Amino acid sequence: MTRLARSLKRRVAIQRLARVATSDGGATMEYQTEAMVWSGVTPLGPGKLAAGVQADEKATHRFTMRFGLAVTTDHFLLLEGATARRFRVRGIANQAEAGEALVIEAEEIALDGEA
Structure with a gap:
């Protein structure tokens, strides 16, 4: 088992907001899961909160996943656990340009x- 594999301990859903037709002929926006992956999660520090929600556009967490996933800044991450938490992707990088880990x-x- 590689060092990367040992650090991927949390289940994360990679999601995108999609327009979905409703039965009355309208539409609604819904989160659609594109993939379920294992990820490492690290808090980056406190940000400004307003009513329990991040108030500025500062990244609050760093996610590390296996390289090769098609993740863009149009995606959202749903962190599973006792209480689910949702994150908006702000930046993506190929860790050390090695093609092994994706850092989000x-x-x-x-x-x-x-938000």
Whole structure:
């Protein structure tokens, strides 16, 4: 087992907001899961909170995943656990340009996506 594999201990859903038709002919926006992956998660430090929600656009957490996932800044991450938490992807990097780990900086947002 590699060092990277040992650090991927949390289940994360990679999600995208999608427009979904409703039965009354309208549409609604819903989070759709594109992949479930193992990830390492590290808090980056406190940010400004307003009503329990991140108030500025500063990354609050760093996620580390296996390289090769198609993640963009249009994605959201749902961290599973006793209490689910949602994050907006703010930046993505190929760790050490080695093609082994994808490092994502993300901002915690309200679970319903309203920040």
